[in-house]
């Protein structure tokens with residue numbers, strides 16, 4: 001089901017989400033809603049549960065259509081993700097469904113490995129680099145109530161108005 005996207009400055013976006021543990025039927029429904037909502041918005045590469053008002057640690061990532069990613073993973077969900085390795089640093093431009101009027105320059109790791117739970121309850125690891133790593137880190141930030149505005153070095157120099165689509 002396509003859900004409404006929570007927009008800044010809604011307080012839920014600043015609130016840490018709760019661990020899921022073993023995913024059950026409610027987690028499966030949330031996973032479907034995240035996928036459906038992400039697909040509803042053109043060029044969306046990721047969405048986190050708090051962005052649809054569900055305060056659980058789940059995100060959906062799909063970089064398959066993005067020109068900056070040459071060899072993306074198939075679309076996947078991250079449940080209770082933890083960073084277990086991170087390397088490199090790069091500044092890149094990011095947007096966010098919850099802040100539709102801006103983009104911002106954000107410094108992120110360029111290579112990461114994340115452990116997470118699958119929808120079937122299995123703990124797995126995923127490694128990503130470049131833009132896809134950036135997307136995963138952006139979505140994980142949402143689970144901690146952290147937004148791109150919290151990450152910029154300078155609100156004056158690193159935040160840009162976005163042209164209306």
Ligand SMILES: [Zn+2]
Pocket residue numbers: 095096097098138142
């Ligand atoms: Zn976002």
